[in-house]
Amino acid sequence: MAANVQDVIMLLGDSITQGGWEPHGFAQQLAYVYNRKLDVVNRGMSGYNTEWIIPVLEQCFATRDDRAPLPTVRLLTIWLGANDAAQPPTRQHVPLAQYRANLRALVRTVASPDSPRYSPATRVLLLTPPPVSEPMWARRQAEKVPPRALDRRFDVTRAYADAVREVAGELGVHVVDVWSAIWTRAGEKEEGLAEYLRDGLHLTESGYNVVFEILMEAISTHFPEMHPDKLQPVFPYFDEIDDEDPRSSLQKRDAFAT
Template identity: 50%
Template sequence: MSANVQNSIMLFGDSLTQGGWEPGMNGFGANLAHRYARKLDVINRGFSGYNTEWGIPVFEQFFATREQQKDLQIVRLLIIWFGANDSCLVQSPQHVPLAKFATNLKYLVNLVQSPESQYYSPNTRIILATPPPVNTYQRKANLDARDPPLLDYAQTVKDIAQEEEVGIIDIWTKMWDAAGHDEQSLSDYLYDGLHLNGAGYQLMYDAVLETIEKTYPELHPDRLEMVFPGWGMIDPNNVVASVQKREQRLV
């Protein structure tokens, strides 16, 4: 990005990720970018309509190879959030069978974590996020297009996170609990039965920070110093020395 500063958090997923900056939607991406301002850039790699099958060849183009990483800032955290499209009913071209969905997620994790991978990035921490529940009442016009519960896909994401020992954001359960286990009340969090509204993105934002705190506390914004100092720290008589970049410690 023609900037040799600063490291980043990358949000990779489908429309739920891409929409995370949408004006007036309290998007979790824009809010994380604000929370991490001057600490880590937050990068939108959301691809509306994509499933894991299509996401993989795209990831292999935008994520830096080991060779490229030498000259680039580090993705300190990668949040992978798929499933909303993979779980479409079989007649949709977006559908990815559950077993293949699982294989794809594992493949993505290993692309980054396996020392044999050409995308191996040992300083990148990974968090998987489950798809949220779907409100079939809101989506009655589209009932045939998606498999309502999505629970199988959410459970699979949780299983893989455990197996691969990466972080997990279980937004399925967070939202289901918040809705009082009442499908119709999911409309408090989903504007069309599938996509998150402001309250839904608030749940997601809170869940992201909760998982970071629990799994990778060194990446919590409260524990990262700003790359460049606050203006009150600047010595007007010694400006250059007092605005030197800090090396954010890698743990």
């Protein structure tokens, strides 16, 4: 942890991750609870699929040789599929088998010892894409100028969510199952989705609240050492500053060194 930097949580994904900086978005809520402990960097790119995000990750995640002065990524969330699951001829479409291969490539970029970006200090979580509401997304597509056809299907996105769980099981990575959490809370009914989806594809505040809740549950369960309550602030709380010698009590600390 060099001067100028703190360790970070990196959020890799599509527009649903990018929108995480909205008020009550999951990035905003993470930044709030990890304030003074870890920085949150949002690498969500609207419209991106797994195919396009692979070179992005390679350019956002330092190689081992470059890493020394740079922030350590303590948690990497990988959340794609909403665009991969778009129907051809939509150019965002990535076939299911290739989607699985891309997820493996993304995880291995940081988790495989033979990768130049291998980072044993980085915890990885795979998130499933949220369910799609076909009627809502069809309306949104029809409103565009010129109008567009429905290019996302409930059953297809469900199959992509299934693939995330399969790949995660195969690689031994933990899953944050956004698809199931939202579908369950919607009462497994199409009309229940309006509370969680703003346009049939992207999330409302309630949707992001679900994501934040199950993400924090996953951290508590699988990586309890990085729950915000277990970390110390990098600089001390003000009532811990030594009145006699403030400067020596203001030494930068490792958030994890508690």
